[in-house]
Amino acid sequence: MGSGVGAGSGGMAGPAASPRGVAGPAASPPGGPGSPAGRAGVGEAEQDRSPAGWLSELDDEAARRQRAGLRRELRPREAGDDAVDLAGNDYLGLSRHPRVLAAAADALTRYGLGATGSRLVRGSTAEHAELEAGLAGLFGSEAALVYSSGYLANMGAVRALAGPGTLLLSDAYNHASIVDGCRNSRAEVVVVPHADVAAVERTLAGRGGRPAVLVTESVFSVDGDLAPLVELHAACRRHGALLLVDDAHAVGLLGPSGAGAVAAAGLAGAPDVVVTATLSKSFGAAGGVVAGPRALVSKLVDTGRTFIYDTALPPVVAAGALAALELIRDGDALRAESAERAALVGKRLVGHDVSEPAAGVVSVAAPGPDEAVAWAQACRERGVAVGCFRPPSTPDGRSRLRLTINVGVPRAAFEEALNVIAECAP
Numbered sequence: 001m002g003s004g005v006g007a008g009s010g011g012m013a014g015p016a017a018s019p020r021g022v023a024g025p026a027a028s029p030p031g032g033p034g035s036p037a038g039r040a041g042v043g044e045a046e047q048d049r050s051p052a053g054w055l056s057e058l059d060d061e062a063a064r065r066q067r068a069g070l071r072r073e074l075r076p077r078e079a080g081d082d083a084v085d086l087a088g089n090d091y092l093g094l095s096r097h098p099r100v101l102a103a104a105a106d107a108l109t110r111y112g113l114g115a116t117g118s119r120l121v122r123g124s125t126a127e128h129a130e131l132e133a134g135l136a137g138l139f140g141s142e143a144a145l146v147y148s149s150g151y152l153a154n155m156g157a158v159r160a161l162a163g164p165g166t167l168l169l170s171d172a173y174n175h176a177s178i179v180d181g182c183r184n185s186r187a188e189v190v191v192v193p194h195a196d197v198a199a200v201e202r203t204l205a206g207r208g209g210r211p212a213v214l215v216t217e218s219v220f221s222v223d224g225d226l227a228p229l230v231e232l233h234a235a236c237r238r239h240g241a242l243l244l245v246d247d248a249h250a251v252g253l254l255g256p257s258g259a260g261a262v263a264a265a266g267l268a269g270a271p272d273v274v275v276t277a278t279l280s281k282s283f284g285a286a287g288g289v290v291a292g293p294r295a296l297v298s299k300l301v302d303t304g305r306t307f308i309y310d311t312a313l314p315p316v317v318a319a320g321a322l323a324a325l326e327l328i329r330d331g332d333a334l335r336a337e338s339a340e341r342a343a344l345v346g347k348r349l350v351g352h353d354v355s356e357p358a359a360g361v362v363s364v365a366a367p368g369p370d371e372a373v374a375w376a377q378a379c380r381e382r383g384v385a386v387g388c389f390r391p392p393s394t395p396d397g398r399s400r401l402r403l404t405i406n407v408g409v410p411r412a413a414f415e416e417a418l419n420v421i422a423e424c425a426p
């Protein structure tokens with residue numbers, strides 16, 4: 001494995017779970033199985049193999065994570081939680097849209113709660129097929145395949161495109177699901193500096209006849225910046241490499257009819273571009289998708305382990321996502337509102353280092369991790385939920401609040417929330 005992919009996945013330290021998978025040196029929880037720290041606590045002396053010994057080892061690991069500031073807390077959200085949501089990913093507010101709920105309720109009575117089996121056994125319904133056709137239409141691809149999560153879609157797509165003998169380039173800020181897909185592929189993985197076209201070009205120039213694939217997010221999940229897709233694609237074309245783009249944070253918000261950043265870049269349907277996305281953000285639902293050539297989808301159905309050996313997305317969710325897809329296609333007004341609100345953040349938080357939002361994610365830099373935590377906590381106490389990111393979820397020196405634009409929040413409440421943030425983050 002090349003440099004960097006071993007840096008870890010799913011690192012998170014703040015109150016909110018990190019959507020990012022590669023986050024610098026400490027991203028792998030210390031004490032993880034097989035890690036030096038994990039072994040150190042057991043000691044060089046005889047290891048206690050009894051159940052009690054194992055439990056005490058787990059306690060030791062937890063204590064080490066506590067000391068390193070890596071304990072995470074699950075905070076159940078109650079149905080009536082009236083915090084203004086600037087932390088979730090329900091960008092278009094569709095998770096509660098009446099048409100989405102009606103479609104899901106109807107499917108619930110027809111199919112019951114679960115899919116009852118994997119897609120190839122009992123889990124495929126007309127709703128899945130319709131959703132796949134609709135998503136292929138949205139992305140302008142020949143075909144699309146729905147997964148039970150975006151995580152599994154990314155794992156499956158990377159594995160299908162890259163294997164032993166492939167040179168796999170992965171942006172340094174890619175999501176954990178991509179990082180894990182890279183590890184799982186057994187390709188030679190090179191982590192390229194974030195959004196660095198020249199580094200991609202240089203790395204591809206050294207591929208020496210091997211098949212090569214570049215994988216990147218479009219809109220990055222923490223800072224909300226947009227990868228230079230046109231330039232990255234041109235570099236890939238020059239070197240005969242494939243481009244795999246995770247459009248999770250752009251679908252619904254960017255591009256014609258909300259088709260995403262790949263479509264906005266004029267790359268929809270390009271034969272050397274594959275798109276993945278999740279239905280858990282703008283769709284307000286759950287599930288993931290891989291969109292690309294029919295031959296790729298056929299390979300995924302025949303051989304993709306994260307597709308074949310996983311219980312299907314529940315039909316109730318597929319039906320809700322299908323209704324959300326229609327709303328996304330007709331959602332120009334929602335997209336305009338989202339863009340307006342995103343632009344408002346920088347204007348209201350004057351004096352702060354606010355990122356230039358490409359879509360629905362805006363980050364506000366904090367001087368350090370303690371300030372980021374204190375700001376987020378103060379906001380929460382005043383009824384505003386914001387994301388808080390600090391190392392190891394972010395690189396050192398890049399602690400920040402992550403604000404997401406949810407147009408389901410009434411405009412007045414959103415604007416008042418910005419005032420609260422300005423006061424809580426002096």
Ligand SMILES: Cc1ncc(COP(=O)(O)O)c(C=O)c1O
Nearest residue numbers: 019149150151175221248278280
């Ligand atoms: C960029 C990106 N890709 C993939 C995923 C995984 O999607 P899902 O939550 O549907 O598994 C996420 C979610 O956090 C994400 O932010």
